[in-house]
Amino acid sequence: MKAFTYERAESPAAAAKAAALTRGARFIAGGTNLLDLMKLEIEQPAHLIDVGRLPMAAIAPTPEGGLTIGAAATNTAVAADAQVRARYPVLSQAILAGGSPQLRNKASVGGNLLQRTRCAYFYDTSKPCNKRQPGSGCGALEGLNRNAAIFGASTACIATHTSDMAVALAALNARVETVSPSGDARSIPVTDLHRLPGDMPHVETVLVPGELITAVTLPPPPAGGQAYRKVRDRASYAGGLASVAVAGGNLAFGMVALKPWRASQAEGALKAGASPAEAIGRELEGASPRGRNDFKIPLVARLAAAAVDEARNNKMGGRGA
Template identity: 80%
Template sequence: MRPFTYERAASAAAAVEAAQAPGARFIAGGTNLLDLMKLDIEAPAHLIDVGRLPMAGIEATDEGGLRIGAMATNTAVASDPLVRARFPMLSEAIVAGGSPQLRNKARVGGNLLQRTRCAYFYDPTKPCNKRQPGSGCGALEGLNRNAAIFGASPSCVATHPSDMAVALTALDARVETLTAGGGARSIPVADLHRAPGDTPHLETALDDGELITAVVVPPAPTGGQAYRKVRDRASYAGGLASVAVAGGRLALGMVALKPWRATAAEAALVDGADPAEAIGRELAGASPLGRNDFKVPLVARLAVATMAEARAAANGGGQG
């Protein structure tokens, strides 16, 4: 680990101001950033601790949704009575990601901004355009079993690991941010992450030093909710695919470098297609790489099962 300086931010505005310095990074729970620093993948010159800022509240909005502070822990959100009552799928998604120890430390803002778990990204001896722009993508023709089937490019075929982000995408949630100079923005979670294109190292729509302050979830859509995830084993393993269903909205996880809103499937459902046909239309646009071809039938089965679970919940069958 390389030397760095540290400060504890007194306010969100002070944190954003401090983050304008070259090499500055925010830190809260540190469950992703500290690992990357130890591996010499990230080497921030200055860490700004925002974990103690008073942004951990979970409150109902006047419209019937929720406003979740960016410093709320994953555990606090998953166990909150309002979340469990109004958005049970969000609670399910959070519990599906990481161990209890990690959920106790990880914060909402950091969860959304965690970086890919691609093995080539984590190995400094291998080429990775996300870690070192211009070095190539080792996974493109390498060990790409966990790689993306949507939205990838010759520069990057990695996937985004957040379960929470997938659920929030299906729920049409937005992030609120504080920008340099004190401005505020509201960004759909579906638009927070960038597709890789030619610049996979540019991962989000945030400006340098922009701080996520809250996530706002609108009222739950009509219909049931459900979240399902598949991985090689039940613990200490990253996801292969996930599906979030909120009424007629679907989002897919671990299949792209961002949570993948399944708009083709949603449109097919509106047109009267059954779940299998609807997800089939979405998967017609998939581009697997060989070793991850299995993700196409896996997502097809997983989506149908998750939509059935959501329908059962809407009809009084409860959450699975």
């Protein structure tokens, strides 16, 4: 691990300003992703700014009838919160489907959203990876790409974003609240936070240098039931192959693109009266698999249709929003 300096931020605005003024600075809270990457020397920050102790862990109702979740709240705290479990069960289910209890106890909401992608070539510094070293190529294109994206990929990157929490937040129309180095605040839809790879996969979000996530805001729950389903090779310590979040008439797919994939074509078809299978098929018409990950198309078709049916049953049984 490379040497680095460290400071504890005194406020969100001070943290953002310090990050913008210090070359090679990175924020750290739980550190569950960043520290691993530092040990592998994939990430080599010159300076760490600890935001985990800032007063950003509260979970509270909003005047509009929604919920605000501080960026420093742990995944465990969010999944266990009574308000989340009662009104946004898909979010609690998604968080519990990801990682291990040890990771959830440390991982923060902000850090979960900003975790790096899971791709064997990203983690192997002896192989080319445009995310790790822009312009070096994408080893996964003709290599081990079983877990690769089927939506929104490019010839520069076919990796996937693996956050379960982000998929549920996308289906719930959540927004990310931030503070910039100048002290200005802005609100970004979760669906707009992450960028598709294009020819610059190393630029993963729309955040400007030094911009800090301070909270996530949820609107009132959408009408209808909620459900989250995920498939992975084994029950623990394995990344997901695909996931689906349903919140009323909203659908989002996970582990199939470099960002949570809002299934707008499927949503429109469901609203027009299509069956779940027909609607999901409409969305999958735009998929672009790469051979080894062809199985994701029938997998997502079955998984998403089952999740829609489960959400509808949850509504009828009174367990949804």
